[in-house]
Amino acid sequence: MTTTPPRTLLTEMFKAAVASAQPALCVPPHLPAPPKGRTVVVGAGKAAASMAKAVEDHWSGPLSGLVVTRYGHHVPCERIAVVEASHPVPDAAGENAARRILEIAGGLGPDDLMLCLISGGGSALLALPAPGITMADKQAVSKALLRSGANITEMNCVRKHLSAIKGGRLAAATQARVVSLVISDVPGDDLSVIASGPTVPDPTSYADALGVLEKYRIDPPKAVMDHLLAGRDESPKPGDPRLARTSTVLVATPQMALERAAEVARRAGITPVILGNALEGESREVALVHAGIVRQVAGHGQPAPKPCVLLSGGETTVTVRGQGRGGRNAEFLLALTVALDGLPNVHALAADTDGIDGTEDNAGALLSPDTLSRAAALGVSAKERLADNDGYSFFQALDDLLVTGPTLTNVNDFRAVLVL
C-alpha cells in the first residue's frame, strides 16, 4: 500500500475527478475534423466559456460564435463571444443570447460545422419561449410543475414544447453539420435532459405535454394552452432527417470522474468501490448510510476488504432547519463525523466538482479520524453544528475546508471515504 498521507491521497483523487471534466483537457480530444465551410461555436452552461476557450486553443482554422454562461463564469475568448446570463432563473440576457444563437444556426449552410458546447445550467441560460409565449408564461408553468410532483421527464416534456430552441430545435434550425460536446451533471447522463437537449431528438409530443398538464391538473396561462393545442412546429423526433447530421459526444460525466479517482486509488494500492455516480438523498442521511458501509468494511471486509475507498457522485440535498453556513458536502461530512464517532483509520473528502459547495467559498471539506477530538479540544460540538446546518463553520474552525475556487466545470458532487 501507498505511503502517501491519506489526506493527500483524497485530494489527489478529487483533483483527478475534476481534471477529467476540465474543458482544457476533456474537450480537445473530441474536436471533429474542420469542415469545408465555416465553423461556428455555440453553447450554453456553467462550463460554456471554458469549453469555448478550449476549442479556441486547439482549433486551427477560422472560428466564430457565441456561448452563454452564468454570471461570474466568464472566461476571456478571442474569437467566440461570451455572454453572461442568470441561473437558475432565466433573464433577458439569456433570452437574447438564445435568439442570437438560433439566428447563427439558421445562417449556416450544408458545408458548415456548428460546434455545440453543452453543460449543466444550459437549460436556464438558453431559455427562449416559443412564439406567442412570454417568459413569464413559461415560468408560471415551470413553477406549477415543480409543485405538482411531476417527475423530471414529465417536466422536460412540457418545457420542450414551450421552447423555441430546446428538444432538438436548435439542431433542426441549421443546415450545418452539428457536433455537440456535452459535460453531464445529471443522473444517467440523459442527453435529452442536459440543458433540455437542444440538439437531441425529443421523443415526446404536444399531446404528451397536454397530458402532463391534465394529469397534474395544471391550468396554464391561455397563451400556453393555445400554443400546445395548436401543435405547430413539433420538436424533431428520433429519426427526423433534420437531425441526421447531428452527433453528440459526452466529453465528461460523473462516472468518468469517479473512474479517474478510482485509478488514483488503485495506483496507491487502495480498492475503489464505486457506490453510484448519482446518489441522492438528504445529506445527513446519506452520511449515515456511508457510516454503516464503512463499519462493514472495517469489521467484515465487506463489500470490499481494507484498504478501500467508497466513491460516489450525484447530488444530495439539505433541508435547512438551522441558521448555520455550508453546502451539502460540508453537511454530509459533518454528519459523517458524528456518525463515525471517532472511528479510527477513516478519512473522507466531500466536495462539489464545480468548486463551490452551495453558496460558500469552499468546494467542500476533509474528515480525519481525529476530527471529532480536535473539534472537542476547540470547544466545538459536531452535533450542535450539525443541528444548526453549520458544516462550513465546523470545518472552518478546524482549518479543514477544501478551497479550490470555481473550477469552471461541473460533474456534480464527489465523495470519497477512505477506510485504511
Add this chain to the structure above:
Amino acid sequence: MTTTPPRTLLTEMFKAAVASAQPALCVPPHLPAPPKGRTVVVGAGKAAASMAKAVEDHWSGPLSGLVVTRYGHHVPCERIAVVEASHPVPDAAGENAARRILEIAGGLGPDDLMLCLISGGGSALLALPAPGITMADKQAVSKALLRSGANITEMNCVRKHLSAIKGGRLAAATQARVVSLVISDVPGDDLSVIASGPTVPDPTSYADALGVLEKYRIDPPKAVMDHLLAGRDESPKPGDPRLARTSTVLVATPQMALERAAEVARRAGITPVILGNALEGESREVALVHAGIVRQVAGHGQPAPKPCVLLSGGETTVTVRGQGRGGRNAEFLLALTVALDGLPNVHALAADTDGIDGTEDNAGALLSPDTLSRAAALGVSAKERLADNDGYSFFQALDDLLVTGPTLTNVNDFRAVLVL
C-alpha cells in the same frame, strides 16, 4: 444463473436469515456439557421464551429456571418458568422477574451451571433498580439522557450504575459457572450493550456515570445522586475474579443472518453484496441511496456485476408526518418503488426478522419491476402513499405484504435488493 422466480429467491433469502436466528436452530449447537450440580436457565429478551424452549428440547439432564419475555412472546415450556413483562417501558412484572432471577443466581453453588439466555429487549424486561432507587427515579434519568444527546455508551454507563442486575452484576451474583447465549440485535454486537450486559464485565465506573450526568448537565433525583456518590457495590470490571467462570457465545447476529442469505444467493448464481449489518438512517433516504447503488449496478456493473443482490441489516427510522399505516420496512420499500420508477429487472424484499414491521401484522413487503404500474392500474399513487407514510396500505392493495407472524427471534431488519 438460477431459474427460481426472483420473488421466491428473495423469500428464501429472508427465510434463511430468520432461520439463522431461530432459537430451535441456533441455540442447541452452543449448549455446554451438563455440570456436576444443577442446571438453571435464566434470561430476558424478546426471544427468551423460544430460547428456553430450545434448551428444554435439547437438554438431557434435570433443568429449572425462569425467563422473562415481552407480552405476547410467550412460548409454553415445561421445566422453565416463562413470565411476560412490558417492553420498552419496564413494569412491575419485569422488576419482579429480575428480582427472582437474582435470587436464583444467588442460590447456586460452584458445581452448578447457570445458562443465561439473552436477546434484544432484555434491558427493559430485566429492569431492577439498585437498592434505594425507585423505577421512577431510573426512568427520569433515562428520559433526561435520551433528550440530552448522550450517546449509547454514555447512557449505558449511567444505566448500569443504577441497576442491581446489569453491567455484569447478574454473573457476579452467582458462584455457579455461567454460560450466556446471546442473540444480538444491536449494531456491532457489543455484548455489554445487548440487554445492558448482565453477565459481561463493565469497564465503566460510578465516577464515569457522574461524569456523564455532569457533561450533559442532568440534575437527577436525589436518591440517584446519593447512590452514585456513595459508589457502593461497583460493577465487575474486566478481569474481575467473580466473572472468571463466565463465558458468552453470540449464537445469532445480524451479520450471521446476512451471511446465510448470501449463501442462498451464491447457490443461485447471484453475487451477494453485503452493504452493512447495521445501516441506519431515515427509511426513505436509505431507499434513495439503495436506488442510486442499484442504478450503478444496472448501468456500470459497480460495485458488483449483475446479477447481484444488495443485502443489509440494521434499523432504519421513520419520521411520521402522515396518517398512514406501516413500519420502517414498508416505508423503505415504498420509497424504493418511487425512486426506481419502474426500473426493469429489480426486485426487493424488506422485512423485520422478528416478523413484525413496526406495529402492523406484516413482517415487511416485496417489490417487483411492475409494482408501480400495477399500483397505477389500481388507482393507487406510490408518491401519495409515501407522503402519507402509508406503506402498509400500498403493498396491501397490491397483495405484496410479507406476512410471517411473530418469529420469536430478532436480528433486526433485513433488506435484499436483487438486480438481474
